[in-house]
Amino acid sequence: MNPFSYTRPHDVSTAVDELLAIEPNGNPAPAKFIAGGTNLIDLMKENVERPVKLVDINRLPLTTIEELEDGGLRLGALATNADTAYHPLVEQRYPLLSETILAGASAQLRNMATNGGNLFQRTRCYYFYDTSMPCNKRNTGPSEGPSGCGALGGYNRIHAILGTEASDGNVHCIATHPSDMAVALAALDATIRVTGPNGDRTIPIADFHRLPGDRPQQDNTLQHGEIVTAIDLPPKGFPDYHIYLKLRDRASYAFAIVSVAAALELDGDTITDARIALGGVAHMPWRKPEAEDLLIGKPATKETFALAAEALLESAQGYGHNTFKIELAKRAIVRALGQAAKLEPTE
Incomplete structure (x- = not known):
């Protein structure tokens, strides 16, 4: 070191x-x-x-968890994942977030890991961690050694299938974002509060993380010197119809191959609001509001859910070992929405 x-x-x-x-x-x-x-x-x-x-x-x-005047909830950036997941207001009003946090890591890590730190987790790509391999995400310039993406021509089973192309049409990085918590925050439309040398500002969760593009070494849109102080949750928490489905290689302490945070509002069997966020498939939690809109006003059926799944994965691209994730993600979306709507068991 x-x-x-x-x-x-x-x-x-x-x-x-x-x-x-x-x-x-x-x-x-x-x-x-x-x-x-x-x-x-x-x-x-x-x-x-x-x-x-x-x-x-x-x-x-920055450890406080407190109610907001609009009915939402503010999570201190230094509140631990464990304290957040087990907080009564989170469990009651945002059970999707609580369940998602508890699906990640181990109890020991959740006792140490913070809400702010969770947002900044870096990819678990094997080539990123191996400094002898080329990696556009790890290397910031010619002085850093070889450039390129070792995963593109290597073993890429855990890697991204969405949002990988840069503006020039090339692919420079197929790493995925590893956080579970960030997937639920994306589904809930959370807002990140930051402060820095230029003062305070807020960043919608959809704009906080970024796709690799031509700057894969940059994981998020935070400016130099800024620090996350809190995460704000809006009043709507989808407490009645929700699920976090995490598909992984073993039952615990494993990162998602594909995960789905699904949340619905229903009037009878008609969908009145819907959120779907995917993990394990892109450089950031993946949402596509156009796909969610396909569900509004439709009956909560597998056929309806399949339409949204196809729309969410419309631009997916496999790179060999990870091509199976395209079909897996579609099936996971249909299953998660079915479980969220309580059409099928969660076990």
Whole structure:
């Protein structure tokens, strides 16, 4: 592991200043915020991340979970995944989020991992973690070594099938975003609250993560020096008809091959509102509102659900080992919507 300096600020503005601190040679120090450290420490051990400075934010006052005036809920960025999943208001009003968090990682990791940190998880692509392999996501320029995407011509069973093309029509990265929690947040239309050197701002969850395009090394739209302070949930939580379906290689402590966060509102057997977010298939949680609109006003049947599944996977592209995920995702969507509508058992 490379040497690094360490600081532990007590307020948000100081934390931002510490991240932006200038080294004696006049260059900004490549610094990282650290909270639970459940992903960053692994990346440092593998020499994928090489910060020269860690800014420990665990003492910042960002652990509160509180109600909002509009009926929504604000999740502190430093509230742990476990505290969030088991919070009474989350369990009662946003059970989709609670169940999704509990489907991820292990109890020990959920006790350490934070809500903000969950958003910043980096891909589990084998080629990203292996510094001897070419990786456009890991390498930021010619000085970083070989460029390219090892997964494109390699073993890509866990990789993306949606949103992989850059503006020039080429594919530079087929990594997937690993978070479960972010998939539920996408389905719930959460808003990310951040602060930084230019003040406070909010980012809709749909605009927070990004597709690889021609900058696969950039996972999100956060600006340099910004820190996530909270996640806001809107009043509508879909408590009655929802499911998080996670398809994986083993029953626990495994990342999704394909996952579906499905939420419905029903009037009798007629769908009045619908949300579908996919995990394990793209560089970010995948939603397509046009596909959801196909469900509105329709009966809650497998035939209706299949229409939405086809629309969601319309642009899917397999790369050999992962081509099976296209059909798997379609079937998972139909199954998840059926379970959300309580047309079939969840076990």
